[in-house]
Amino acid sequence: MLDTAYNVETPEGIDLRAQAAGPVPRILAYAVDVFYRSLILAALGIALAFADRAGVGIWLLCSFLLEWFYPVFFEVVRGGQTPGKKAFGLMVVNDNLTPISWSASLLRNLLRFADFLPFGYAAGTIAMTLNRDFRRLGDLAAGTLVVYRQQNSSERSLPQAAPLAPPRGLLMQDQLAIISLAERHRDLSEARQRELAELLQPVTGKSGRDGLHYLHAVGNWLLGGK
Amino acid sequence: MDLERLAVRARLRSPWESVDLGIALARRQWGSLFLVWLLPAALVFAGSATFLWESPGLASLLLWWLKPVYDRLPLFISSRALFGEKVGAGAALRQFFAQNRRDWFAWLSWRRLSATRSFDMPVTLLEQNSGAARSRRVAVLHRKHAGTATWLTLTLVHLEMILALAVVALVYLFIPEQVQIDWLPFLSSGELWLQWGLNGIYLLVMAAVAPFYVVGGFALYIGRRIELEGWDIEIQFRQLRERSRRTRRGVAHGPVAAQLLLLCALGLAGALHGSPARAEAGTTPEEARETVDGILVGEDFHRMETVERWRLKDFEWKADAFPEWMINFIERLERLLADDGDDAKDGPGFGPLIGGLIELLLWTGAIGLLLYLLWRYREPLRQSLQLRRREKPGHTPPETLFGLDVRRSSLPDDVCAEVLRLWAAGDRRNSLGLLYRATLSHLIERYQFEFGDHLTESECAQQVQMRRQRGADDEQQPVSGALGDFVQQLTGVWQQLAYAHRAPATERVENLCDCWREVFADDR
Known part of the structure; x- marks a missing residue:
């Protein structure tokens, strides 16, 4: 790499x-x-x-x-x-x-x-x-x-979703990717976000809008929301 | 496009970092990129040298103007290399016309002076967009990265000029001083061959810089797409999905025989014990999972603390942190200064106040100097104090050395007889050990040697030798030559036996015993 x-x-x-x-x-x-x-x-x-x-x-x-x-x-x-x-x-x-x-x-x-x-x-x-x-x-x-020089990351706006605990067995990189998806919910197009969430359908068991919403909720949870 | 074969790490990069990544990418395959850029350009160069020999300026303008045409092959190679596909220079050159078919006229006419060429070229070449679709796409891409793309172009244009001048300067540096050339007329003569030489240098420099320009812009484009399309997220999600699929299949199609065996064993155990083992815990996995979830949601896992600068740890300040005398001292200082202040009000100026301040500073300086001197010479001071102190408490003799008991009370009355008896009985180790520890014991008690566990056997012997050579202090027993030699010999013999398992001859032992009697004769 x-x-x-x-x-x-x-x-x-x-x-x-x-x-x-x-x-x-x-x-x-x-x-x-x-x-x-x-x-x-x-x-x-x-x-x-x-x-x-x-x-x-x-x-x-x-x-x-x-x-x-x-x-x-x-x-x-x-x-x-x-x-x-x-x-x-x-x-x-x-x-x-x-x-x-x-x-x-x-x-x-x-x-x-x-x-x-x-x-x-x-x-x-x-x-x-x-x-x-x-x-x-x-x-x-x-x-x-x-x-x-590392910039202090400015506060990013997070999606509106009540935090949910993530599924088991996520590695650190997986968690970071989910967090990144939540943090970039304004930059990535809605369709693309759903496409990304669809990839995890076998893991989360949800698809479409629900799948994306669930991943946003997990992202909020991983960032310390409750 | 198979993102899992991406040869660079996908992550969010700032535009400048993307350009840097492009430099690193171009460096990796600079040779082939240089070649595929240079060969078409060299053909143009050769053609213009044949047909436009009289006007080198026009020829170099033509060479420069056609740059977008040569740029496409390096872009083609590097875009394939990004997804792990190696394209050789030859294979790429065969693609020359195929790669140049789309939008070549636009790139050579109204887009020729575009400052973001290398950033926009992938839209034409890789996304195969043109017309309105292309301009929409370019607008999206440009939103954040256009500035960097422009600066990339400007920087490398200047770099080309500087490097061309540097090549000329290098040639100049290598001309020996003795060669006298009248430079000004020579350069201003405008000789054709000289101008064509400069054109050639410029061609080589452009070809050397072009891979970095093309791949730099391409990496900028890739960085923007990673950002826009979340490539990093996609790659990670795909890996996660693959991993979870593998584990699930592992559970489903695991070794059936092993599972059956386990089932049998469980059944057997169940039959033997009668009651299920889990009954004590009283939880099913589902309940346990709920408990775990409950704990994970709880307070303990949601503590966050952001610390952004160095700070002292929290100390527990004691109430009496400031001693009474210090408070008094500060209060007196305050009163002193306050008095001075009163004086100043009465008096004509600030003289007394400044005087007081200077006095305070002098006193502080003097105390500081004293403290510094104490600190600076703390080692000598401590040593001189310690020397006196050491005389008072007596050194307590050790009870064991090297695992041997060296107390006087542990020795038999007649050491030598016991040694010889043990030796005759074949217990050589104990025999010689007894002799050695008897010697140590006597050395410690009569001669006040301060042996300790930090010394080895030979160091003990060395101490004896040293006292013999140097002579004893007032309070210490002097060491005779015979004792020194004896200790040396015995130590050698003991080490040989103890560590090398080489027993001495019986006469040697008897000899040592005689010596022992002689040396410690008056001390039985």
Whole structure:
């Protein structure tokens, strides 16, 4: 089964799972960061225009600092998210899914130089595309990766059905599927939902509208309704 | 469409995750996708090189404009691969015209500049929709994913340019410094072969990127369909149905002979005991099931607690958590500050208040420093305290070592005679064991050795040697050379017997006994 999930098992036997983020959203996030940086530099340039040659010096210093330490600062201080990454819901983490450390962030950002070669981050893009967890060279060296930050699932509206206890012998995946059916009752068309419920006719013993209603009721029950 | 053969994990994905999945899919079979894209495009390239050699710009525009035509074969291969069907590059190329028959004109004319091409193409190619049905379908698909599809196109268009420039830059990086080329006139000369070279590079880069674009859009389409049609739910429900069917059939057509046997056995047991065993419980399975349902519906299974951030565990705060002196201290501080406040009202400024604050800070700092120093040097302090303490309580000698009883009272009066008697009787283990534990016992009582269970036999012997070499403290009995040697020898002999089951010669034992008498002569 192909998936982009990244799994880590802790020594305590707990499975941690994250979704590795691929090249397209990362390139766009980088573009957003470049946009912000250019805005800052442009504003600085206008402000420092009065200071003549000293202004040029300060501006160059600032552009150097922005280029190399803007990502480091945001990645470490703001939970692995530069503004661009935040816009796309991405975050940088260590490859054991712990928050990124100063040294790892510095390393992966200084190695952007290697990723840039020979032009326009070509090496980084190719490395990202070929690597199973979408890591560029800096990520490989620093032991980091970029994952999607899990969104807090907003409250979904549940179907109107008095909760009923599920039939016996449901595995965890089965229960999740039933819950998903209940949660998506607005997104899936009524006909399709009935078709799905019809599949379980041998298990539930109900068909048609009743079958769907019963599955919704079970979904409510599994989500803690009473 | 057989969903159970789906080669990717069906789950709800965000649009970006779908694109990532497409990248991973394309990576898996990039070789064949690249080939089936490149070969038709290379034919066009070759054709245009023959007929349009004079205008390379026009040729490259033509090459680029025909992209939707080349895109169809990678889509064909990857759509088959998604359901576990492998199509080779050759077989796919034979399908070239069949795949391009539907809507080719639309894709080459008014839809050519569509920013969601790779996302919409599956509707044409896989659902075989056209006209009004197609536009309705596309509208439904676009509702959530159009933005991502557009960004995918924009990103990869730019990526193509960047990669083409990167190839040129790579070539440039490999030109030795000694080669002096006047670049500007060279590049601006517009030599035809140079432009065709660039066209060729661009063709290769487009062919390399195209699989990711096509499959990325396709995965986006699949992600949208998983969401719209609940593929994940369907797959799971089918599995559940299959499982329940299998278990039911297992019950119905189970091994009949075994059931008959069980029935016979039950009948026999029933006949022997007379009364049914279940009568005590007084419940039928149906009743038990109802009880179980009742409990499952009850309060215990419906407790929910959502914890979203770290918090301290609930402690039971004792009433006297704050000692009296601390309360007094804080009250005095408050009074002090309040006094300062009064002064400040009377006086000209905040001087006294700030002074009080600084004084407080200094005191806090001093106390903190003291605490830190105590903490920092806690190890040396503890050691110096412990040294004194250790002298007071005497070390209680152990009663057994290595499973041997080393109390003085357990020894016979004449150890050596007993040892030799046991040896002669053939009980070698007990004999030598007696000698060894008698030695240990004497070492502990007379020489104050602090042997414990954490030591091995050789470590005990080492301690004896060490005291012999280093000399004894004031209160300890010194160890003579003879005793050291004896302990060393005896330990060796005992270990050989005890662990390796190698008995020493009788003379050796007699010899050891003599030594023992000699060493512990004044202590009988």
